[in-house]
Amino acid sequence: MIGGILDFYFFSGPTDAEVIAQYGSVIGYPMWQPAWGFGFHLCRWGYHNLSDDKENVAQMRAAGVPLEVQWNDIDLYHAYRDFTTDPVSFPGDELRAFIQELAANHQHYIPIVDAGIAVTVNSTDVYDPFTRGVEEDVWIKNPDGSLYLGQVWPGYTVFADWFSENILSVWTEGLKNWTDMGVEFSGIWLDMNEPSSFCSYSCGSGANYSALAPLSMAGTVITAYPECYNYTIWGPSGNITINGTSTYSCAADSTAETGIESRSVGVGGAQSVDPGSPPYAIHNGFGVLSAHSVATNATHYGGYTELDVHNMFGLLEEKTTNLAIQSILPGKRPFLISRSTFPSAGKWTGHWLGDNYSKWQYMYLSIQGVLQFQIYQIPMVGADTCGFIGNTDEELCNRWMQLSAFTPFYRNHNHYGAIPQEPYRWTSVANASRIAIAARYALLPYWYTLFANASMAGVPPVRALFYEFPDEPELFTVDRQWLIGSDILVTPVLTPGATTVDGIFPGRGSVIWRDWYTHAVVNATTGGSTTLDAPISHINVHVRDNSALLLHQEPGYTIYETREGPYALLVSLNAAGTAFGTAYVDDGISFPPGPSRSLTFQAAEGVLKIESDGGYEMQQKLETITVLGVQKPTQVTLETGTVEEWTYEETIEELVVSNACVDLNGQVTLTWK
Known part of the structure; x- marks a missing residue:
C-alpha cells in the first residue's frame, strides 16, 4: 500500500465466530458448495x-x-x-x-x-x-x-x-x-x-x-522423505515395517519437527535498494516484487x-x-x-x-x-x-x-x-x-448444515477451541486440535512413531465429551491434557454434550449413494438432560439453491422433539435414534405408539431406537421414561 484513503471497519462480535461472520457481511459470504x-x-x-x-x-x-x-x-x-x-x-x-x-x-x-x-x-x-x-x-x-x-x-x-x-x-x-x-x-x-x-x-x-x-x-526422481524415515537405510518403499522391522529412524528424544525459518528484515530506504522496485515494498522472499510473477x-x-x-x-x-x-x-x-x-x-x-x-x-x-x-x-x-x-x-x-x-x-x-x-x-x-x-x-448432514450457515450468515464451519470456550485461556494457543462446528472435537496424531496422543477437552469438567466410535464418556483431565490411545489407523474424535447431530446411517461409496440412504440421529445429553441441534437439507446441487428444509432437534426431561419446516421434500426416513446420557428407561414411545425395537447399554447410558421409520417432513416426538 503506497497511499490513498483507508476505510476502517470495526467488528464488535462479541464472540469470535460473530466477528468472523460480521467480516463476511462486508466482503461477502462463501459460495454454496455442491454436496459432492x-x-x-x-x-x-x-x-x-x-x-x-x-x-x-x-x-x-x-x-x-x-x-x-x-x-x-x-x-x-x-x-x-x-x-x-x-x-x-x-x-x-x-x-x-x-x-x-x-x-x-x-x-x-x-x-x-x-x-x-x-x-x-x-x-x-x-x-x-x-x-x-x-x-x-x-x-x-x-x-x-x-x-x-x-x-x-x-x-x-x-x-x-x-x-x-x-x-x-x-x-x-x-x-x-x-x-x-x-x-x-x-x-x-x-x-x-x-x-x-x-x-x-x-x-x-x-x-x-x-x-x-x-x-x-x-x-525426475524424488529422494526426499518424511522425518524419521531414512531412505538410505530402508530404501524407497516408505513402509512402516520391512521384513517385520520398524523403519522408524529418529532418536528417542527427537521432536521430529522441521524448523520454519523466517526471513530477515530488509534495509528499507537504504541506497542499495533496487530503484526499479516500488517504495514500501514487502520483503519478498524471491527478491524484487517482479521476480517469479508478472512485473509491477x-x-x-x-x-x-x-x-x-x-x-x-x-x-x-x-x-x-x-x-x-x-x-x-x-x-x-x-x-x-x-x-x-x-x-x-x-x-x-x-x-x-x-x-x-x-x-x-x-x-x-x-x-x-x-x-x-x-x-x-x-x-x-x-x-x-x-x-x-x-x-x-x-x-x-x-x-x-x-x-x-x-x-x-x-x-x-x-x-x-x-x-x-x-x-x-x-x-x-x-x-x-x-x-x-x-x-x-x-x-455429511452436519458438514452441509455448517456450510449452509456459512453461505447464509458467514459462520465458520471449522473453529479453534477457544471460539466456543472464550473464558478458558489454556485454549488460546491450541493448534493441534480443532472443532467442527461446536460439537465435534478432533485430536489427530502429528508425530511419527506415536501410539498415544495428548489432547485437551474444553469445558474444565463442565462438558461431557463422548467418543465418536464407542460413545463412551471420556475421563478427561480438568483444564489440562489427557492422554488418549491412538494406534495406527485411528484418529480420536469426540462428541460434545448438549448436541443433536443428523447423520447418514449408511455411508456409501459416493456422496450420491450416501444421500440416498436412511438418516440417523445422535443425541448427546448434558448433565441436565438437554440437547439441541439443527440441520439444513436441500438437493445438494441446484444453483441458486432451491427449496430447502430446516430441522430442529430439542431434548429435555426425557422428551425429544423434532420440528421440520420448508418446501424441500425429504424422501429418506430417519431409521435410528441414539440418545446418550439416558438413565435406563422402562418405556419408549413415539407419537405413533410404544416402540418395540429399542435397546439400552447401561455402561455408556445409550438408548438406541431402531427401525423408527420417521418421516422428517413433519413434527415428531420421542419419549423415554
Missing part, C-alpha cells in the same frame, strides 16, 4: 495417461476406499497448453467416455487450468485460446502496448487481463470448447494464479518463440498497473471462472479450488493450501491453515493430503488421510516423480481411509 464436493478427491502430477486414471479408479473401488472425484494435473494437456488434451495420452473421445462412466457411477472429474496461456510459436501454429484473446484484446500488456510475455510450462505465455471488457466471453468460450472436446468437467482447479512466471519481467518480448520448448519433467509495470485495461492490482489476479480469475461455469453447467453449483486468494474470494472459490511438503511438520501446519481460512471467509479449504513435495511414507500418509477426513476439502495430491501415495497403496492406509471416510460421510 465434500467427497474424497484424488490427484497427482504424474498420471501420464488415461490408463493411469482408469487404473486408479478401479483400484480405489477394489480396495473399498470411496472416491468421489478424479483429477488431472498438467499431464492432461497437449504441450502444456490450457484447454487442450494430449491426443495420444488423453484422446478426447476416450476421455469423454471415461468421464461419462464416472458420472454414471455418480463420480466426478476435475481438470487443472493454469494461469499462463501459451502463445503461438509461428504462423503455422494453431491455438485458438490465444488467438481469440488477441482478437478480443484480453491479455496483459507492457507499458508500450505490446503483449506482456512471461514463461510457464508451455514456454512463452500471456496472462489474462481480468479487467478487460471481453475476458468473460473469451474465458467462457475456452472452457466451453474444452467440454465439447471431451473434458466434461464437474469443477475446475485454478493453479499458478498469483500469477506465477518462471522468468522475470516480459522475458518473451522480442524473443524467438519457437526456440523455447515446453518444460519437461521426464526422468505490466498494464491492464483501464490504466491500472500490476502494482495497483496484483493481489486481485486470482480473485478475478476465480470470479470469471465461476461465472463461466454457471453458463456451461446451468442450474448447478460451481465447484472451484484455487491457489491464490484475496478478500471475498470465498464468494467464488474454495482453496487448497498450496504446494506443501511430505513432512510431519507440514501436516501439523495444515491445521493452522484450515483455521486461518475460516477467518477469511474461504471455508472450503484443505491441504495436499500425504504431502506434495518429496516422498511420503506409509505412516505419515496413514495419519494424514485420517486428519484430512475432518477438514472441509479432502484431496490426496502428489508430485511428479515421487512414489505413489494413493490410499490403496498400503494396507494400513487403505484401512485408515475407509474408517475416516465412513465417519466423514456419516457426518
Whole structure:
C-alpha cells in the first residue's frame, strides 16, 4: 500500500465466530458448495495417461476406499497448453467416455487450468485460446502496448487481463470448447494464479518463440522423505515395517519437527535498494516484487498497473471462472479450488493450501491453515493430503488421510516423480481411509448444515477451541486440535512413531465429551491434557454434550449413494438432560439453491422433539435414534405408539431406537421414561 484513503471497519462480535461472520457481511459470504464436493478427491502430477486414471479408479473401488472425484494435473494437456488434451495420452473421445462412466457411477472429474496461456510459436501454429484473446484484446500488456510475455510450462505465455471488457466471453468460450472436446468437467482447479512466471519481467518480448520448448519433467526422481524415515537405510518403499522391522529412524528424544525459518528484515530506504522496485515494498522472499510473477509495470485495461492490482489476479480469475461455469453447467453449483486468494474470494472459490511438503511438520501446519481460512471467509479449504513435495511414507500418509477426513476439502495430491501415495497403496492406509471416510460421510448432514450457515450468515464451519470456550485461556494457543462446528472435537496424531496422543477437552469438567466410535464418556483431565490411545489407523474424535447431530446411517461409496440412504440421529445429553441441534437439507446441487428444509432437534426431561419446516421434500426416513446420557428407561414411545425395537447399554447410558421409520417432513416426538 503506497497511499490513498483507508476505510476502517470495526467488528464488535462479541464472540469470535460473530466477528468472523460480521467480516463476511462486508466482503461477502462463501459460495454454496455442491454436496459432492465434500467427497474424497484424488490427484497427482504424474498420471501420464488415461490408463493411469482408469487404473486408479478401479483400484480405489477394489480396495473399498470411496472416491468421489478424479483429477488431472498438467499431464492432461497437449504441450502444456490450457484447454487442450494430449491426443495420444488423453484422446478426447476416450476421455469423454471415461468421464461419462464416472458420472454414471455418480463420480466426478476435475481438470487443472493454469494461469499462463501459451502463445503461438509461428504462423503455422494453431491455438485458438490465444488467438481469440488477441482478437478480443484480453491479455496483459507492457507499458508500450505490446503483449506482456512471461514463461510457464508451455514456454512463452500471456496472462489474462481480468479487467478487460471481453475476458468473460473469451474465458467462457475456452472452457466451453474444452467440454465439447471431451473434458466434461464437474469443477475446475485454478493453479499458478498469483500469477506465477518462471522468468522475470516480459522475458518473451522480442524473443524467438519457437526456440523455447515446453518444460519437461521426464526422468525426475524424488529422494526426499518424511522425518524419521531414512531412505538410505530402508530404501524407497516408505513402509512402516520391512521384513517385520520398524523403519522408524529418529532418536528417542527427537521432536521430529522441521524448523520454519523466517526471513530477515530488509534495509528499507537504504541506497542499495533496487530503484526499479516500488517504495514500501514487502520483503519478498524471491527478491524484487517482479521476480517469479508478472512485473509491477505490466498494464491492464483501464490504466491500472500490476502494482495497483496484483493481489486481485486470482480473485478475478476465480470470479470469471465461476461465472463461466454457471453458463456451461446451468442450474448447478460451481465447484472451484484455487491457489491464490484475496478478500471475498470465498464468494467464488474454495482453496487448497498450496504446494506443501511430505513432512510431519507440514501436516501439523495444515491445521493452522484450515483455521486461518475460516477467518477469511474461504471455508472450503484443505491441504495436499500425504504431502506434495518429496516422498511420503506409509505412516505419515496413514495419519494424514485420517486428519484430512475432518477438514472441509479432502484431496490426496502428489508430485511428479515421487512414489505413489494413493490410499490403496498400503494396507494400513487403505484401512485408515475407509474408517475416516465412513465417519466423514456419516457426518455429511452436519458438514452441509455448517456450510449452509456459512453461505447464509458467514459462520465458520471449522473453529479453534477457544471460539466456543472464550473464558478458558489454556485454549488460546491450541493448534493441534480443532472443532467442527461446536460439537465435534478432533485430536489427530502429528508425530511419527506415536501410539498415544495428548489432547485437551474444553469445558474444565463442565462438558461431557463422548467418543465418536464407542460413545463412551471420556475421563478427561480438568483444564489440562489427557492422554488418549491412538494406534495406527485411528484418529480420536469426540462428541460434545448438549448436541443433536443428523447423520447418514449408511455411508456409501459416493456422496450420491450416501444421500440416498436412511438418516440417523445422535443425541448427546448434558448433565441436565438437554440437547439441541439443527440441520439444513436441500438437493445438494441446484444453483441458486432451491427449496430447502430446516430441522430442529430439542431434548429435555426425557422428551425429544423434532420440528421440520420448508418446501424441500425429504424422501429418506430417519431409521435410528441414539440418545446418550439416558438413565435406563422402562418405556419408549413415539407419537405413533410404544416402540418395540429399542435397546439400552447401561455402561455408556445409550438408548438406541431402531427401525423408527420417521418421516422428517413433519413434527415428531420421542419419549423415554
